[in-house]
Amino acid sequence: MTQHTDLLLPGTLWDRIRERTDHALETGALQPIPTECEVVPDEGIDFQVRVAPSLDQKIAEMRAQREKEAAGERFDPFARPEPDLYLGSLTPSHYALLNKFPVLEHHLLIVTWGYEDQQTLLTHPDFTAVDVVLSEVDGLVFFNAGPTAGASQPHKHLQLVPLPLSDGASRLPVDALLEPDRLPEKPTRAPGLPFPHAACRVDFRHQTSEQLAEVFYELRRELGIWYEDAPYNLLATRHWMMLxxxxxxxxEGLMINALGFAGGFLVRNRDDLEQLRSIGPMRVLRGVSE
Structure with missing residues (x-):
């Protein structure tokens, strides 16, 4: 493995994220997607739904990339990270990069230095990088295992968004039914959540990256997810992990990634918002996971 000499010093990640965000906004490298946020209550959760009229452009770019890859013209934007968005190495195997098209402020990508497919299972080195990030930023880490799970890039990467997801919210919307304080340390199904899942309590302050990787293994075992390219979403905070x-x-035409299971939706326009209201966010989550 190539050794990278630009490892971020402990305790500097949050300052580095803010400094690089300001710089990338000035240079135009960072292109936030403007949204309006509305709350859509459903089955005990106040879902945060963001309407992004410019999302169609991002979707068109994703489709164009997939078409090129299907024609044998693979382009990997993570092979040479854009300098204005690059923060530095988190570990010898992973680096930190700002999401070029963020919906949420300070959205961070946790990317493998060497190419690994997004549908390969998460490993101990992945959780070492997660441990570094969550030790310094109180946030939600999530992983979309392949296109079926909402991934738009084939190069393996996890993501982090700082908490709270919106002003005035002290916790994630899903916490209302997940009830993290009541979760056991062994994988279980939270009684209030109607979609397939396994969840358990964790403590990133006292658990090693090896132990976190073992928790992931136990969640997989609980759900019977064994094969390499199984599609799934992983969500993790400093206090719980869910698969x-x-x-x-x-x-029904609404695309979902891991954030949906945290209680956050992104739609293209008001028509999509009204469709989501009509169907119900929880029914959508069941529809993509059952």
Whole structure:
């Protein structure tokens, strides 16, 4: 493995994220997607739904990239990280990069230096990088295992968004039913959540990266997810970890990634918002995971 000499010093990640964000906004390298946020209550969760009229452009770029890859013209934006978005190495195997098109402020990508496919299972080195990030930033780490789970890039990467997801919210919307304080340390199904999942309590302050990787293994075992390219979403905070199997990328035309299971949706326009209200966010989550 190539050794990278630009490892971020302990305790500097949050300052580095803010400094690089300001710089990338000035240079135009960072292109935030403007949104309006509305709350859509459903089955005990106040879902945060963000309407992004410019999302169609991002979707068109994703489709164009997939078409090129299907024609044998693979382009990997993570092979040479864009300098204005690059923060530095988190570990010898992973680096930190700002999401070029963030919906949420300070959205961070946790990327493998060497190419690994997004559908390969998470490993101990992945959780070492997660441990570094969550030790310094109180946030939600999530992983979309392949296109069926909402991944838009084939190069393996996890993501982090700082908490809270919106002003005035002290916790994630899903916490209302997940009830993290009541979760056991062994994988279980939270009684209030109606979609397939396994969840358990963790403590990133006192658990090693090896132990976190073992928790992931136990969640997989609970759900029977054994094969390498199984689609799933992983969500983790400093206090809990949850795994959700995926059956399909979208439901009734609405595309979902891991953030949906945290209680956050992104839609293209008001028509999509009204469709989501009509169907119900929880039914959409069941529809992509059952």
């Amino acid at each position: 959700v199997p995926r059956a399909r990328e979208r439901f």
